Amino acid sequence: xxxxxxxxxxxxSVGNVGIGFxxxxxxxxxxxxxxxxxxxxxxxxxxxxxxxxAAALPLEPEKNTAGMALVSMASALSLPFGIEIEIEKxxxxxxxxxxxxxxxxxxxxxxxxxxxxxxxxxELLKFAMHGEAVASGSxxxxxxxxxxxxxxxxxxxxxxxxxxxIPVPPSIRCVLAHPHMFLSTREAxxxxxxxxxxxxxxxxxxxxxxxLSACYTNDLAMLRDAFEDVIIEPQRATLIPGFKAxxxxxxxxxxxxxSISGAGPTVFAWAEEPYAEGVRVAMVxxxxxxxxxxxxxxxxxxxxxARILEQ
Amino acid sequence: xxxxxxxxxxxxSVGNVGIGFxxxxxxxxxxxxxxxxxxxxxxxxxxxxxxxxAAALPLEPEKNTAGMALVSMASALSLPFGIEIEIEKxxxxxxxxxxxxxxxxxxxxxxxxxxxxxxxxxELLKFAMHGEAVASGSxxxxxxxxxxxxxxxxxxxxxxxxxxxIPVPPSIRCVLAHPHMFLSTREAxxxxxxxxxxxxxxxxxxxxxxxLSACYTNDLAMLRDAFEDVIIEPQRATLIPGFKAxxxxxxxxxxxxxSISGAGPTVFAWAEEPYAEGVRVAMVxxxxxxxxxxxxxxxxxxxxxARILEQ
Numbered sequence: 001x002x003x004x005x006x007x008x009x010x011x012x013s014v015g016n017v018g019i020g021f022x023x024x025x026x027x028x029x030x031x032x033x034x035x036x037x038x039x040x041x042x043x044x045x046x047x048x049x050x051x052x053x054a055a056a057l058p059l060e061p062e063k064n065t066a067g068m069a070l071v072s073m074a075s076a077l078s079l080p081f082g083i084e085i086e087i088e089k090x091x092x093x094x095x096x097x098x099x100x101x102x103x104x105x106x107x108x109x110x111x112x113x114x115x116x117x118x119x120x121x122x123e124l125l126k127f128a129m130h131g132e133a134v135a136s137g138s139x140x141x142x143x144x145x146x147x148x149x150x151x152x153x154x155x156x157x158x159x160x161x162x163x164x165x166i167p168v169p170p171s172i173r174c175v176l177a178h179p180h181m182f183l184s185t186r187e188a189x190x191x192x193x194x195x196x197x198x199x200x201x202x203x204x205x206x207x208x209x210x211x212l213s214a215c216y217t218n219d220l221a222m223l224r225d226a227f228e229d230v231i232i233e234p235q236r237a238t239l240i241p242g243f244k245a246x247x248x249x250x251x252x253x254x255x256x257x258x259s260i261s262g263a264g265p266t267v268f269a270w271a272e273e274p275y276a277e278g279v280r281v282a283m284v285x286x287x288x289x290x291x292x293x294x295x296x297x298x299x300x301x302x303x304x305x306a307r308i309l310e311q
Numbered sequence: 312x313x314x315x316x317x318x319x320x321x322x323x324s325v326g327n328v329g330i331g332f333x334x335x336x337x338x339x340x341x342x343x344x345x346x347x348x349x350x351x352x353x354x355x356x357x358x359x360x361x362x363x364x365a366a367a368l369p370l371e372p373e374k375n376t377a378g379m380a381l382v383s384m385a386s387a388l389s390l391p392f393g394i395e396i397e398i399e400k401x402x403x404x405x406x407x408x409x410x411x412x413x414x415x416x417x418x419x420x421x422x423x424x425x426x427x428x429x430x431x432x433x434e435l436l437k438f439a440m441h442g443e444a445v446a447s448g449s450x451x452x453x454x455x456x457x458x459x460x461x462x463x464x465x466x467x468x469x470x471x472x473x474x475x476x477i478p479v480p481p482s483i484r485c486v487l488a489h490p491h492m493f494l495s496t497r498e499a500x501x502x503x504x505x506x507x508x509x510x511x512x513x514x515x516x517x518x519x520x521x522x523l524s525a526c527y528t529n530d531l532a533m534l535r536d537a538f539e540d541v542i543i544e545p546q547r548a549t550l551i552p553g554f555k556a557x558x559x560x561x562x563x564x565x566x567x568x569x570s571i572s573g574a575g576p577t578v579f580a581w582a583e584e585p586y587a588e589g590v591r592v593a594m595v596x597x598x599x600x601x602x603x604x605x606x607x608x609x610x611x612x613x614x615x616x617a618r619i620l621e622q
Contacts, residue, residue, distance in 0.1 A: 023517045156521035156537055164524045164533065195506040201515075201542070206334045208516055209523055210467035213475045216527040222475065226467055231512070 005038035008110035010306035012091045013098035014174065014268045015142040017152070018229040018259030019208045024154055024166075025098065025146040025262075028174060029302035031090050032147075033102040034309070035066055037110035040082035045070045049086045054093035062134070065100040066107035069131025073111055076127065083111050092295070094182045096262035098143030102306075104131030105147040109306040121148055121305070125161055135185065143262060150305030152215065168301045169218045173276035175255070176299065177246065177283040178266040179292035183239055188263035192235055204231050220256060220272070227257025227270065240265045242290030249282035258283075316349040319421035321617035322461070323402045324409035325485065325579045326453040329540040329570030330519045334466055335477075336409065336457035336573075339485060340613035342401050343458075344413040345620070346377055348421035351393035356381045360397045365404035373445070376411040377418035380442025384422055387438065394422050403606070405493045407573035409454030413617075415442030416458040420617040432459055432616070436472055446496065454573060461616030463526065479612045480529045484587035486566070487610065488557065488594040489577040490603035499547055499574035507542055515542050531567060531583070538568025538581065551576045553601030560593035569594075 011032040017024040033052075040046065045061040061067030066087050074083065085107060091099035108124045108131070128144045145163045146153040152166040196204075210226030213219070237243045240260065246267050250258035254275030261268040271279045276298045287294045322343040328335040344363075351357065356372040372378030377398050385394065396418060402410035419435045419442070439455045456474045457464040463477040507515075521537030524530070548554045551571065557578050561569035565586030572579040582590045587609045598605045 020520065021516070022513045023520055154517075154520050154524055156517045156533070162521070162533055162536055164521070164528070164530075166524065192509060194509050196509055196512045198503060198505050198507055201507045201512055202333045204512075205331070205516060205519055206465075206467045209331065209334055209465050209519060210473070210475070212520055212523050213465055213477065213527075216524075217475070219475075222467070222473055225473055 004311070005036055006110050006113040006308055007034060007036045007310040008106045008113070008306060009034050009309050010102040010106035010109065010147045011150070011302055012102055013143045013146040015096070015098055015262030016232065018227060018233065018257060019204065019211050020142070020154070021229070021232045022140050022142050023156070024152065025142040026152040026168070026174070027146045027150050027302040027305060028097065028176065028297070028299045030297040030299040031097065033090050033099065033106050034088040035103065035106035035110045036086040037083050037107070037114055039114050040084050043079070043082045045074060046082065046084045047087065048084050050089065051087070052089035053091065054089040054099065057093070065131040065135045066103040068134045069104040069107045069128050070111050072130035073108055073127040083114060085110065092178060094184055095178050096183070096260065096264045096266040097176070097178065098147055098262060100135035101128070101132050101143030102147045104128040105144060105306045107131065109308065113308050113311055124148065125163070146305065148305050151303040152301060166212060166215050168215060169220060169223070171272045172270050172301060173273050174299050174301055175250070175269040175271055175276050175280045175283065176261065176266055176297045177280070177287055178295045179240065179287050180294065181265050181292060183263065183265040185263040188236055188239060191239065192232065196231055200231050204229070224256045229259050233259050236260055236264055240267065241292060242287055243267065245289065246283050246286040249286040250279050253278045253282045255279045315622070316347055317421050317424040317619055318345060318347045318621040319417045319424070319617060320345050320620050321413040321417035321420065321458045322613055323413055324454045324457040326407070326409055326573030327543065327571070328463070329538060329544065329568060330515065330522050331453070331465070332540070332543045333451050333453050335463065336453040337463040337479070337485070338457045338461050338613040338616060339408065339487065339608070339610045341608040341610040342408065344401050344410065344417050345399040346414065346417035346421045347397040348418070348425055349395050350425050351395050354390070354393045356385060357393065357395045358398065359395050361400065362398070363400035364402065365400040365410065368404070376442040376446045377414040379445045380415040380418045380439050381422050383441035384419055384438040394425060396421065403489060405495055406489050407494070407571065407575045407577040408487070408489065409458055409573060411446035412439070412443050412454030413458045415439040416455060416617045418442065420619065424619050424622055435459065436474070457616065459616050462614040463612060477523060477526050479526060480531060480534070482583045483581050483612060484584050485610050485612055486561070486580040486582055486587050486591045486594060487572065487577055487608045488591070488598055489606045490551065490598050491605065492576050492603060494550055494574065494576045496574040499550060502550065503543065503546055511542050515540070535567045540570050544570050547571055547575055551578065552603060553598055554578065556600065557594050557597040560597040561590050564589045564593045566590045
């Protein structure tokens, strides 16, 4: 079994979720990346092909998030065989939907299925993180953990990350509007100030705590009050033409919260199911008024993470 | 009924709870303040007496947290009568156990019982906040809200505060060691830097989120990992002689977390019930080695807040 090819899927994800910079992320059912992997007699990692929405990515394993994740895995486990992968990108490059994380996650999940003694998802987390670091320039897990485990996921700690799936009120849908522009994660990180005002810190922690508490208790009134990033969003908003109008459109049509997905430029909103389609249309129109075409989705927040599709 | 005297009790509280600066607090069953209130024909607020552990507090209503809370209440409601109170302090002055908040809360709860149409606790919150501002120099609610509502309480927002009781794992006890020294809230606030490093901000929010998530899911392993204030505690630790040794003593004897209660100098720890007494003894001994006598308590985290004792 372990010598045949396997096909793994890892979902896209909304990193940060506004109020959880670098610690929260949630999956999106609508879109994701696939990686097919097979054992090779020759040791080492080889990327045979990259297809789909972002085919221009590097084929050298050490420069590719999926490749580097497997390089890290093969090295840590001293694998006696090599792995060849085919990457099928479903997530647009530089969209802020966790595409690099999804590729890394799909790669380690596929690679794991080739092992004689497969590891737990928690053990796979670090390998995927090493892959993600290639794209973002730093090790962080707010896309990796949700793509791997599924749902709204909190990650505490970097060296020995501990993750927690947070329940999402069942009526919630995630609306995504991805404007057709490129924004690199590095650039979006570069604009951030290195310090936070103490008063903003208190405000933001109150909102984060309120958001989590609201999720655990299905308290939509508190969710709406708390769903406001006062630190990162204001610094990145100007990188996305029309962001303010898009957010106003979402909130004016019943969204509970709206912010930047990961490093952007995709804008996400949370809304109760009956409002979600109206929020989507309003966000798309607001981007159009700023001359940006968009892809857009309404998606449940998948509670299933990366998985094997064929084995 | 409303013309007779009433006696109200409000419990002490641990503000901040380490990782929740200005937003979290929890009550302590062991100690609290009492306020007796009666209607007077003459309008205005009058403090007849202050007894107990902190009798040197000002009798002028506008300079006293209990008095000012009632001044605020009487003004907002245009009360057609006056209120006279007797304050019995059970909480040591400047201890970091929310004494000023407890007096303000006990006062508004007692005063409320004198009204022809008593208000809800949520409506009383703002009056107590105005009282607390007299002592701390700024409006904050991390002691007020728990003392009023009881338990571990999150407060989101200042102008229209929304509160949430967070479940505490049932095995948890709070250990308190109050060293006999005075530390003013103003001084403890003055030492704080006005900004927070972005990396510390991420670390702290991860810990806060982990702490809350652990409370909601009774996950003591995560509680222990996340129970670390990396921003405020390091700046205030030097204000309390022996703090580092006291914390090491607590953690070395099985505490899940240990930090400064409110603005200090009281140090608190959370521990499972079988460890709590050993943690208390170790903390007291560590303070003694720094020539500080202490009062100390092991207390359940009361889920009942301020209440009327006699009416």
